[in-house]
Amino acid sequence: MLRQDTRATDIRHGATTATVGTLATPALLLDKDRLHRNLARLSSRMAARGVLLRPHMKTAKSIDVARRVHRSRPGPITVSTLAEAEYFAHHGFKDMTYAVGLAPHTAVRAMRLREAGIDLKVLLDSPEQATMLGAAGRAAGVTPSAFIEIDCDGHRGGLTANDPRLITVAAAMAEAGVKLAGILTHAGESYGLCTPEALAAAAENERAVAVAAAKALRSAGHECLVVSVGSTPTAHFAENLTGVTEVRAGVYMFFDLVMHGVGVCATDDIAISVLATVIGTKREKGWILVDAGWMALSRDRGTAAQRVDQGYGLVCDLSGKIYPDLIVAQASQEHGILAIRPGSAQVLPDLAVGAKVRILPNHACATAAQHELYNVVSAGSDAIHARWHRMRGW
Amino acid sequence: MLRQDTRATDIRHGATTATVGTLATPALLLDKDRLHRNLARLSSRMAARGVLLRPHMKTAKSIDVARRVHRSRPGPITVSTLAEAEYFAHHGFKDMTYAVGLAPHTAVRAMRLREAGIDLKVLLDSPEQATMLGAAGRAAGVTPSAFIEIDCDGHRGGLTANDPRLITVAAAMAEAGVKLAGILTHAGESYGLCTPEALAAAAENERAVAVAAAKALRSAGHECLVVSVGSTPTAHFAENLTGVTEVRAGVYMFFDLVMHGVGVCATDDIAISVLATVIGTKREKGWILVDAGWMALSRDRGTAAQRVDQGYGLVCDLSGKIYPDLIVAQASQEHGILAIRPGSAQVLPDLAVGAKVRILPNHACATAAQHELYNVVSAGSDAIHARWHRMRGW
Numbered sequence: 001m002l003r004q005d006t007r008a009t010d011i012r013h014g015a016t017t018a019t020v021g022t023l024a025t026p027a028l029l030l031d032k033d034r035l036h037r038n039l040a041r042l043s044s045r046m047a048a049r050g051v052l053l054r055p056h057m058k059t060a061k062s063i064d065v066a067r068r069v070h071r072s073r074p075g076p077i078t079v080s081t082l083a084e085a086e087y088f089a090h091h092g093f094k095d096m097t098y099a100v101g102l103a104p105h106t107a108v109r110a111m112r113l114r115e116a117g118i119d120l121k122v123l124l125d126s127p128e129q130a131t132m133l134g135a136a137g138r139a140a141g142v143t144p145s146a147f148i149e150i151d152c153d154g155h156r157g158g159l160t161a162n163d164p165r166l167i168t169v170a171a172a173m174a175e176a177g178v179k180l181a182g183i184l185t186h187a188g189e190s191y192g193l194c195t196p197e198a199l200a201a202a203a204e205n206e207r208a209v210a211v212a213a214a215k216a217l218r219s220a221g222h223e224c225l226v227v228s229v230g231s232t233p234t235a236h237f238a239e240n241l242t243g244v245t246e247v248r249a250g251v252y253m254f255f256d257l258v259m260h261g262v263g264v265c266a267t268d269d270i271a272i273s274v275l276a277t278v279i280g281t282k283r284e285k286g287w288i289l290v291d292a293g294w295m296a297l298s299r300d301r302g303t304a305a306q307r308v309d310q311g312y313g314l315v316c317d318l319s320g321k322i323y324p325d326l327i328v329a330q331a332s333q334e335h336g337i338l339a340i341r342p343g344s345a346q347v348l349p350d351l352a353v354g355a356k357v358r359i360l361p362n363h364a365c366a367t368a369a370q371h372e373l374y375n376v377v378s379a380g381s382d383a384i385h386a387r388w389h390r391m392r393g394w
Numbered sequence: 395m396l397r398q399d400t401r402a403t404d405i406r407h408g409a410t411t412a413t414v415g416t417l418a419t420p421a422l423l424l425d426k427d428r429l430h431r432n433l434a435r436l437s438s439r440m441a442a443r444g445v446l447l448r449p450h451m452k453t454a455k456s457i458d459v460a461r462r463v464h465r466s467r468p469g470p471i472t473v474s475t476l477a478e479a480e481y482f483a484h485h486g487f488k489d490m491t492y493a494v495g496l497a498p499h500t501a502v503r504a505m506r507l508r509e510a511g512i513d514l515k516v517l518l519d520s521p522e523q524a525t526m527l528g529a530a531g532r533a534a535g536v537t538p539s540a541f542i543e544i545d546c547d548g549h550r551g552g553l554t555a556n557d558p559r560l561i562t563v564a565a566a567m568a569e570a571g572v573k574l575a576g577i578l579t580h581a582g583e584s585y586g587l588c589t590p591e592a593l594a595a596a597a598e599n600e601r602a603v604a605v606a607a608a609k610a611l612r613s614a615g616h617e618c619l620v621v622s623v624g625s626t627p628t629a630h631f632a633e634n635l636t637g638v639t640e641v642r643a644g645v646y647m648f649f650d651l652v653m654h655g656v657g658v659c660a661t662d663d664i665a666i667s668v669l670a671t672v673i674g675t676k677r678e679k680g681w682i683l684v685d686a687g688w689m690a691l692s693r694d695r696g697t698a699a700q701r702v703d704q705g706y707g708l709v710c711d712l713s714g715k716i717y718p719d720l721i722v723a724q725a726s727q728e729h730g731i732l733a734i735r736p737g738s739a740q741v742l743p744d745l746a747v748g749a750k751v752r753i754l755p756n757h758a759c760a761t762a763a764q765h766e767l768y769n770v771v772s773a774g775s776d777a778i779h780a781r782w783h784r785m786r787g788w
Contacts, residue, residue, distance in 0.1 A: 022499075024499050024500075024503070024788065025497070025499070025788070026788055027788070058727055058728070080689075080727055080728045081728060100673065100685060100728045100729065101673035101674040101683060101685075101729075101747075102673065102747075103419070103671040103672070103673050103685060103747060103748055104671075104747075104748045105416075105418050105419070105671065106418075106685075109418070125674055126674065126675075126747060128746065128747050129747055132747070132748070149674075154679075156683070156726065156729055156731070157673070157674045157676065157683050157729070188726065277497040277498075277499065278497070279494065279495035279496065279497050279551070280495040280519055280520065280543075280551040281520075282551065285548075289495060289550070289551050291494060291495075291497060291500075294694075294760065295474075295763060296788075298692075298693055299692055299693035299694040299695070299757075299760055300688075300693040301693070301695070332550065332582065333452055333474055333759055334452070334474045334475060334494045335494065335495075335550055335551070337550070352522065353495075353496075353497060353498075353520060353522050353523055353526070354497055354498045354526070363693075365727055366688065366693055369689060369764075370763075371787075372786070372787055392766070393765075393766055394418065394419070394420055394421075394690075
C-alpha cells in the first residue's frame with residue numbers, strides 16, 4: 001500500500017487572485033520562466049551528449065515541478081527520502097533511484113514499493129547491506145535492484161574505484177539475489193570550487209572514477225549497465241561523458257547563491273526567492289528589519305566559505321532587481337536584518353515599514369524546505385499564477 | 395473567522411505501538427520527563443519572584459506542549475507568527491503577545507483575532523506603525539493593544555529607553571486610538587555569553603532598561619502596566635526583577651547545546667533529540683554515516699562560535715547516554731557524518747549499519763522546525779507514549 005499525499009492535489013490546482021504585492025509574508029516565490037530556462041539548459045546539454053538525465057527531486061519536492069522536468073510523461077528521477085519515492089509513485093512515477101545508503105528499515109520499505117510495481121533502485125556499499133536487502137526482497141517476494149556507491153572525491157560514502165571490496169560487495173549482492181543496477185557516484189566536492197577549469201577537472205574525475213569502477217566490476221564478471229554520476233556543478237561543466245549512461249542533478253532547477261558563487265549560474269537564473277516585508281528600520285545602525293528570519297530563509301550560510309559572503313541572502317526589489325550589496329546580514333527566527341555588505345560604498349535604500357523585498361537564497365534546497373508551497377510567478381507580472389505544494393518528511 | 399488546524403487533533407491523540415527501536419528514522423524525540431522538569435524549573439523560579447511567566451511558543455509550536463506549560467487552563471503565551479496565534483486561539487488560548495514588529499498585513503490579520511475575542515497584543519516602535527495599527531483597528535471595529543519595543547542591548551529592533559521617540563510613539567498610539575499595553579524587550583545578546591556573572595549582568599541590564607523605559611513613559615503621562623522582558627538565559631540568571639511584571643522565554647522548555655554552552659542547562663536537560671540510523675561506515679576516515687543530515691538537524695551551527703563546537707549535534711546511544719566527543723562533524727541534506735571531535739583521544743564507537751543513535755541539537759527551535767511531530771518518550775522506556783503535532787508556516 002502506498003501512502004497517498006492528498007494535500008498535493010488539494011493545493012496544486014487552486015486558482016488564486018493573490019498578487020505578489022498582496023501576498024502575506026514571508027512567502028516563497030518560484031519564477032516559472034527561470035525554472036523552465038534552467039530545466040531546458042541542462043536537458044539540452046545532456047541530450048547533446050546522449051546521456052540520460054535523472055533529475056534529483058530533493059530540491060523541488062513537488063509533483064508540479066517534476067511534471068515540468070519531464071514534459072510528456074513521468075520519467076526517471078532521483079529521490080532523497082522514501083517519503084519522496086512514495087509521493088512520486090502516488091503521482092505515477094515508476095523509475096526512481098533512492099540515492100541514500102540503505103538501512104534495515106528503508107530496505108523493507110523500499111521493497112514495498114517494488115511490490116507495488118515501482119522500479120525503485122537503492123544504494124549500498126557493504127556486503128552487510130547486500131545481505132540485508134536480499135532478505136527484505138525475499139520477504140516481499142521481489143528482486144531488489146541496487147547501485148554500488150562509489151566515492152570519487154572523498155566527500156561522503158562509497159568505495160573507491162580500486163577498492164577490492166567493490167568486488168566483494170558485488171559478489172555479496174549476487175549471493176543475496178540482489179540485482180546490480182550499476183554504480184553511482186556524486187562529486188560533492190565540486191560545491192567548494194569556483195573556476196571553470198577546476199569544475200571541468202572535477203567533472204572529468206567524477207567520470208573517470210565512475211567508468212573505472214564499472215570496468216572493475218565488469219572485469220570481475222559482473223554486469224554493470226548503469227554508470228550514474230552527478231552534481232549540479234559537474235553536470236554543467238562536463239565536456240566528455242564517455243562511459244557515463246546517466247547524470248543526476250537537483251539544485252539546477254532553481255539555482256541559488258552558492259551555485260552562483262561556484263560559477264554555474266547568474267543571479268538572474270535563481271528561480272526562487274523569499275518575499276518579505278519591512279517591519280522596522282534602524283538607520284543609525286544601517287539596518288532595515290524584515291519579517292523573514294532563518295525560519296523563512298533557513299540557517300544555511302553556504303556562501304560564508306565563498307569569495308562573496310551573501311549573509312543569509314541577497315536582497316532584490318519586488319520586481320526581482322538586486323539592490324547592490326544589500327544582504328540579510330543577520331537572522332533570528334522571524335527577523336532578518338538587512339544591511340549593506342561590509343566594505344561596500346552603496347547606501348541603504350529607503351525602505352519604510354510595509355515595503356516588500358525579495359531575497360535570493362544561499363541554498364535553494366534548504367530555503368525551499370522551510371515552506372509548504374511555491375507561489376508561482378513570472379517576470380513582468382504581479383500575478384500569482386499557481387500555488388504548488390511541496391512534500392516533506394521521511 | 396479563525397483558520398482551524400485540524401491536523402493537530404488528528405495526530406495528537408493517536409495511540410501508537412511504535413518503540414524508539416522500531417521507529418523509522420530520522421525522527422524527532424521529545425523526552426517528557428525532561429520537558430516537565432524544565433517547565434517546572436522556570437515556572438517555580440518566576441513564581442518565587444512574583445512575576446508572570448508568558449512562555450514563548452515559537453520553539454515548541456505545539457498545543458500539547460502548551461497545555462503542559464499551563465497546567466490548568468490556557469494561560470498567557472507569546473507567539474512568533476500570526477499562524478501560531480491563530481492555531482493557539484483555535485485551541486482556546488486568548489491572552490497572547492505577537493512579539494515581532496508589525497507590518498500592514500499583520501496589523502489587519504491581528505485585528506481579525508481581536509474581533510474574534512482574542513486579546514492579542516502586538517509590537518511596534520514607530521509612529522507610522524501606530525497610525526497603521528489604529529486604522530486597522532478602526533476598520534475592524536476593535537481597539538488595538540500594542541507594546542512599544544525597547545532595545546536593551548543593540549541586538550535587533552526597538553528604541554533605547556532614553557530615545558525621545560519613545561514618547562513620540564506613545565503619543566502617536568494615543569492619537570491613533572491604540573492602547574499602550576506596556577513595553578517589551580528581549581536580551582538577545584545574552585545568547586553570546588557564557589559565565590554566570592555576565593548572564594546576571596545581562597539580566598540586570600535588561601531589567602534596568604525596561605524599567606527605565608516604563609518610567610520615561612509614565613513620566614510623560616502614559617500608563618505602562620506591563621513591563622515585559624525575556625530570553626532563556628536572562629530568565630534563568632535574573633536575581634532581581636523589581637519593576638518587571640512578566641518574563642518571556644521559549645527554548646527553556648527543550649533546551650539545546652547552545653544553551654548548554656551558554657551555561658543555562660546540563661546536557662541531561664536537553665529534551666529533544668533526533669533519532670538516526672547508521673547507513674554506512676568509513677573507518678579509514680574515522681567516519682560513521684547516519685541518515686540524519688541538515689534536513690533533520692537543521693543547518694544551525696550555533697555552537698560554532700562557542701567554546702565547544704558541537705558540529706551539527708552531539709551523539710548519544712539509544713538510551714540517551716552521550717558518546718564522549720562523538721559529534722555530527724558534517725551534514726548534507728540527508729546524510730550526517732559522525733566523527734570524534736578534533737583533538738579528542740576518544741575512539742570511534744563500533745556502530746554497524748542499522749544501529750541507532752540519538753543526536754542532541756545545537757538549536758532546539760531550528761531542529762524541531764524540521765519535523766512534523768514529536769515522538770514523546772520517557773527515560774527508561776523504549777515506548778513512544780504519544781505523537782504530538784507541530785504547526786508551521788506563517
